[in-house]
Amino acid sequence: MMKKPALLFLSLVAMAAICSVGWAQRAEYPITVITPGKGPYTFPPGYQTPWDKIEIMVTAKMSPNLFVLHGSEGLDPAHPEASGGRAMVLFGPDGVLMVDTENRQVAEKTLKAIRSFTDAPIKVLVNTHIHGDHTGANAFFAKQGALIYSQENLRNEMLRPPRRASGQPAPAPDMAAVPVGIYNYNPAAPGQPAITFEMNGETVDFIPMMPSHTAGDTIVRFRKANVIYIEDFYRNFGYPFADQANGGSIRGMLDAVDLFEKVAGPNTTLIPGHGTLVKKNDLLAYRAMLVDILAKVTTLRNQGKTLKEVLAANLTAPYDKTTQGDTQQSKDRFITEVYDEVKDFPPVVDGKRTMPAHP
């Protein structure tokens, strides 16, 4: 009777040995630790995000010293699939380089997550765009020692926030949060890095983008890991969002997708701010949808249809099945942006556009 458990024990030891050898051989990046949730999510009226419940976790490892951070699912109605906007952390003897910061309310938790794998000083922070889920903890990380980099348009958006459709005045900017390392998008050389960092054995390119999600977008390429953080001009949770008041453009998103022919290889892992990780071929269906909706809205607007009538036409219907997070609010926001863009689209001035108000 003693034989069986002993054999079982031995075979478990053997299996564990095989698994660990297999793991060593398979230590292939990227490693997804936690995938974003799929929903659908519902929040009662008046729901407030319980920031104290949100955790910031390592959700993917792109190389031994390049990690991705993201928040809990199902708690933040702005980003139910995973709270906040992804942040990236390159670490090692040269210090920490961060891409975006997560929300202000979870700054301490974001730092704690970083301190779970590195004690290196925080040195460089690049902002991919101005939204609070990407820049909210800027001042906090500047106090930790980070020099903040971004496009000049982002700095301008932060210094002089656009008037929002709600008419609410924007609060005065916190100067500690404002980027100090400034560069511009050069329309004559799309895809050209504005700044390149050699840090921790990695080569990191800050590549300024054409006005797309906002007028101050930057994508961040890690050459050795073969990874690009592509921020929010592309998304696969909810419909496209061009923040036109901050200079964004739906047509600019087409140019942004096309740029990937040049800046990414077929196997480059692309990391959007939200949703799942993709390759550049995955951007094509998104591009086709943008082209289709632009054409349909142009036709309707040229026929003199009002925004209300265009919204009622439910143009996104063919895409609802394949679009996660396809809430009515997400659809209406997208169609309204396209409607505003196809005629009398205001130009970018200091990173902003004066968009029409819709009652």
Ligand SMILES: [Zn+2]
């Ligand atoms: Zn955003």
